[in-house]
Amino acid sequence: MEAAARVIARRGVRGLRVEELAAEADVSVALIYYHFKDRAGILRRTLEFISDRAERYTTEHDPDAAPLSPRQKLERNLLLEFQDEAVVRENSTAWGELRASAVFDPDLREDLAKATLIWVQEIADLLGRVQPMATATGLALSAERLTALVEGLSTRWLSGILPLKHARELMLDAIDMELERLARR
Amino acid sequence: MEAAARVIARRGVRGLRVEELAAEADVSVALIYYHFKDRAGILRRTLEFISDRAERYTTEHDPDAAPLSPRQKLERNLLLEFQDEAVVRENSTAWGELRASAVFDPDLREDLAKATLIWVQEIADLLGRVQPMATATGLALSAERLTALVEGLSTRWLSGILPLKHARELMLDAIDMELERLARR
Numbered sequence: 526m527e528a529a530a531r532v533i534a535r536r537g538v539r540g541l542r543v544e545e546l547a548a549e550a551d552v553s554v555a556l557i558y559y560h561f562k563d564r565a566g567i568l569r570r571t572l573e574f575i576s577d578r579a580e581r582y583t584t585e586h587d588p589d590a591a592p593l594s595p596r597q598k599l600e601r602n603l604l605l606e607f608q609d610e611a612v613v614r615e616n617s618t619a620w621g622e623l624r625a626s627a628v629f630d631p632d633l634r635e636d637l638a639k640a641t642l643i644w645v646q647e648i649a650d651l652l653g654r655v656q657p658m659a660t661a662t663g664l665a666l667s668a669e670r671l672t673a674l675v676e677g678l679s680t681r682w683l684s685g686i687l688p689l690k691h692a693r694e695l696m697l698d699a700i701d702m703e704l705e706r707l708a709r710r
Numbered sequence: 711m712e713a714a715a716r717v718i719a720r721r722g723v724r725g726l727r728v729e730e731l732a733a734e735a736d737v738s739v740a741l742i743y744y745h746f747k748d749r750a751g752i753l754r755r756t757l758e759f760i761s762d763r764a765e766r767y768t769t770e771h772d773p774d775a776a777p778l779s780p781r782q783k784l785e786r787n788l789l790l791e792f793q794d795e796a797v798v799r800e801n802s803t804a805w806g807e808l809r810a811s812a813v814f815d816p817d818l819r820e821d822l823a824k825a826t827l828i829w830v831q832e833i834a835d836l837l838g839r840v841q842p843m844a845t846a847t848g849l850a851l852s853a854e855r856l857t858a859l860v861e862g863l864s865t866r867w868l869s870g871i872l873p874l875k876h877a878r879e880l881m882l883d884a885i886d887m888e889l890e891r892l893a894r895r
Binding site: 622626631638641674683686694706 | 721722724725803806807809810811812813814816818819822823826851854855857858859860861862863865866868869870871872879880883884887888891
């Protein structure tokens with residue numbers, strides 16, 4: 526799975542060749558097909574892997590540090606895509622590619638929809654812990670907007686047209702605005 | 711150019727074959743290379759064409775209708791991507807593809823950055839006509855967020871995981887929020 530994420534981040538979904546993936550993972554092409562059945566199987570499992578890994582690096586926390594407040598957890602989750610670390614950049618690139626490919630490849634849609642829904646629910650939950658009086662609908666709308674904004678800004682960052690620091694500022698402001706709105710309704 | 715936008719919306723940037731483009735445009739492969747020099751030239755000119763065409767379909771207005779207010783123009787510009795019309799869907803798909811490809815293809819970045827900047831400035835200008843007391847920095851930040859949100863939501867819509875009507879509601883709410891914020895500062 527790590528090899529698949531690396532190859533997709535390097536060549537894109539459409540540039541993914543099973544031979545290159547096999548070489549990268551240091552296994553045979555036959556073994557790849559044995560495990561994943563077909564190309565769609567590889568893509569689906571990679572999507573799952575990438576979203577689990579993002580989950581991990583957005584929730585890891587030094588056990589000796591003070592526990593994070595819900596607001597801090599929220600910012601951490603939404604901003605951690607915007608780090609210039611190899612694994613994060615690779616993960617974001619591969620995720621963006623799988624998203625963009627789903628426009629052309631109906632096979633990917635169900636899994637993409639599922640992964641997106643899980644993320645939106647996590648964010649709605651954290652927003653609700655910061656603003657406990659907000660309605661469930663309000664929380665869901667804010668979470669949908671914030672996660673879609675991460676995706677929009679992340680493509681700009683990864684294609685080099687938006688500096689990282691600026692992307693983070695835009696995101697922090699958006700969180701602020703959504704929380705204010707939730708407090709007022 | 712129309713043929714190139716169609717082929718990209720159908721196959722993606724990575725699936726674009728010059729032979730297919732020539733057949734779609736009903737011209738020879740040699741003529742395509744004569745005009746565009748190379749593949750990068752085709753992509754760059756298509757990006758320009760797509761963004762001019764979006765400009766056109768977001769500003770066209772029935773000459774007999776009452777003139778639009780700045781707020782209406784703003785909503786029109788930001789929501790017109792979200793229409794289930796063949797040309798809009800094709801344009802959004804091709805634009806999303808060129809954006810996603812720029813992550814892998816540095817040749818596209820300069821033109822993508824230019825097209826994005828023009829759009830951000832248009833939106834900042836319209837926001838400023840609705841909220842004339844807002845600062846230039848505040849207007850630019852709001853415009854960056856709103857346009858990035860259009861891009862994020864548009865990929866979700868085009869891949870079938872977000873209903874059109876819901877995308878429009880999320881966008882209208884976001885416009886509302888940014889204008890309120892600009893009014894308060």
